[in-house]
Amino acid sequence: xxxxxxxxxxxxxxxxxxxxxxxxxxxxxxxxxxxxxxxxxxxxxxxxxxxxxxxxxxxxxxxxxxxxxxxxxxxxxxxxxxxxxxxxxxxxxxxxxxxxxxxxxxxxxxxxxxxxxxxxxxxxxxxxxxxxxxxxxxxxxxxxxxxxxxxxxxxxxxxxxxxxxxxxxxxxxxxxxxxxxxxxxxxxxxxxxxxxxxxxxxxxxxxxxxxxxxxxxxxxxxxxxxxxxxxxxxxxxxxxxxxxxxxxxxxxxxxxxxxxxxxxxxxxxxxxxxxxxxxxxxxxxxxxxxxxxxxxxxxxxxxxxxxxxxxxxxxxxxxxxxxxxxxxxxxxxxxxxx
Numbered sequence: 361x362x363x364x365x366x367x368x369x370x371x372x373x374x375x376x377x378x379x380x381x382x383x384x385x386x387x388x389x390x391x392x393x394x395x396x397x398x399x400x401x402x403x404x405x406x407x408x409x410x411x412x413x414x415x416x417x418x419x420x421x422x423x424x425x426x427x428x429x430x431x432x433x434x435x436x437x438x439x440x441x442x443x444x445x446x447x448x449x450x451x452x453x454x455x456x457x458x459x460x461x462x463x464x465x466x467x468x469x470x471x472x473x474x475x476x477x478x479x480x481x482x483x484x485x486x487x488x489x490x491x492x493x494x495x496x497x498x499x500x501x502x503x504x505x506x507x508x509x510x511x512x513x514x515x516x517x518x519x520x521x522x523x524x525x526x527x528x529x530x531x532x533x534x535x536x537x538x539x540x541x542x543x544x545x546x547x548x549x550x551x552x553x554x555x556x557x558x559x560x561x562x563x564x565x566x567x568x569x570x571x572x573x574x575x576x577x578x579x580x581x582x583x584x585x586x587x588x589x590x591x592x593x594x595x596x597x598x599x600x601x602x603x604x605x606x607x608x609x610x611x612x613x614x615x616x617x618x619x620x621x622x623x624x625x626x627x628x629x630x631x632x633x634x635x636x637x638x639x640x641x642x643x644x645x646x647x648x649x650x651x652x653x654x655x656x657x658x659x660x661x662x663x664x665x666x667x668x669x670x671x672x673x674x675x676x677x678x679x680x681x682x683x684x685x686x687x688x689x690x691x692x693x694x695x696x697x698x
Contacts, residue, residue, distance in 0.1 A: 509588025528636025
């Protein structure tokens, strides 16, 4: 099939779509179900911008050929016109569009990468769950009522949250773990390459608490460890999988509210992954954390590490104490005020 004829933004399911047919299966395997949505939002924005440039384009689909004809300038013009977005969001759109453009480079449709620089933005310190915070979340999960499939909801949520903390994989990989790859006697779980962003198998050892929680779930009766979540079925794809993720996240948010913990978009499943990376870095070093997180570079790992949990010297401990004027040594603030 000629890639130049494939639509980047499909208008209906019957038309071929470069992004869904080629890019997602080859480049976004093992990512959160929302990752393709974020890429697609950037493409949709670019397509809308292209369509608004000329009246005759309004009803036309935006194709690979159109994007290649516009080149990097088209992306630059689109982003410069998005004053409604923050610098961080424009940078995110740029990263997603550049990633798809790089696929064009790999397929030799264009010779060079997009070559656009990101904007300066405010860099925030990454935060993980502190030990008492995650313990509070687990306590609330242990009080969940009702059932999920044949398992008590409290057991199911404790199993999920303990496993998530224990292995720190992305939520899509967490939900894909197979019972056949989980050995509770040896205390190990294998996360398959098919579910991982770095496309590599990874074997984890389990904490005693995680093993006990999974035993309570009686996972030997299941194909996948967490398959009893009502909207999570391996046969489901596309919108069904995204709905499953949203529903699961909505329940996590409710738990966070009950626990009195923040529940912004930065406090959801990826915050558990930041907790995992931070704890590994704290006890074994950043290089080990990078390996266990499956990150491509140490720079990526550093963006996950919460410095509040690291034993770093304080500035006050490192600085020379300056000599104070005599009057500051002789009088207290109360005496000076008097």
